Amino acid sequence: MFSRNIIAFMFASSIASLGIAQDQLVYPLDVAVGPEDSIYIADRKLPGIWKVVDGKLEIFFKGSKTFRTPLNAIRCVVVDDDGTVYAGDSATREVYSFSEDRKPLPLTQGHIGIAADLLIDGDHLIVSDLETQRIWTFPKTGGKPEEVAVIAAVRGLAKNESGELICVTTLQDPVRKISQQGEIEKLITGRPFQMTHHCVIAGENIYIADNYANTIWKAELSPGAKPEAYVSGAPMQKPVGLCRYKEGFLVADPHARQIFVIDKEGKVSPLLSQTGSN
Structure with missing residues (x-):
């Protein structure tokens, strides 16, 4: 009887742990x-x-x-x-x-x-x-x-206030503007980022998630603009997804298994309570 109870307990624990995995990112x-x-x-x-x-x-x-x-x-x-x-x-x-x-x-x-x-x-x-x-x-x-x-390796898309398409690629000259006639203009040149992903345009600035640098960059949408780190480091680990949220942003971070909120002051906090997050 005792051994049966132990087996039942272990089985229930296994199911419970599976259940936990099903309500966490x-x-x-x-x-x-x-x-x-x-x-x-x-x-x-x-x-x-x-x-x-x-x-x-x-x-x-x-x-x-x-x-x-x-x-x-x-x-x-x-x-x-x-x-x-x-x-x-x-x-x-x-x-x-x-x-x-x-x-x-x-x-x-x-x-x-x-x-x-x-x-x-x-x-x-x-x-x-x-x-x-x-x-x-x-x-x-x-x-x-x-x-x-x-354009190869484009991982981020957005539109500016004029309705022009902006794309972010992991290649040289990563931020480019595409006119409605299909003409391409380089806005940010060189290789200032490590591994770009999604981007958001807010006002006259573009914000870019950089997975390897663990950074959300900010830059003006103008030729020759120089990006600066908007937020960087913990609690983020490897940001990928980025979208506008209220007066700030949401960041999807697969390594942290979390969605982070960036408020209008640039403070980063977790959106969800994830007891199993790393």
Whole structure:
């Protein structure tokens, strides 16, 4: 009887530990803010999307561990003003939309290889594709992507106040502006960053997540601008995703297994209480 109780206890403990893993971030790569400051998180190793409700995590959509199934390798997420969620998934070479039924609807028939970042542009989406080394656009309702620009290693997309597309690449001359005519202008030159990821434009400045440098950089959106560290170091570890949130920002950090809030004074604090975080 005693041994049976021990086995039962160990079994219950195992299930409990699995349960804990299911209500904590595993490897968050991106974060997005929707209507009424709702927060959505792309978690590469859930795999799927979390939604933050009343300060707590709930699963919005959980993909399968099986390769080539929707959101098995989710990399980015963005939310429209009407609450529609869009996510890029490299396992199926696709971008999906999610409406109220939370069912993934494929939008490009597998034309997007590795979606690194998504940007809503009116009735279209813009996506950076690491595989084809291009930036694409297509209708939010779905359709064949059209080429915007040929630029390799683009991991961050944003639009300035004039509606011009800004991209951030990990290559030389990392910040570039793309006109509506497709002309490319280099804004930040050289190699001032280590490993750039997502970016946000606020006013006349661009903010860039640098994974290797453990830094969020700030720079003016003008030719020859010199970036400066906006926030750096702990509690962040390896920032990747970045989005605007109220008067500050949210940062997705897969190594810290956390979403960090940066307030308007530049103070960094965790969004979630994660007892299992490193």
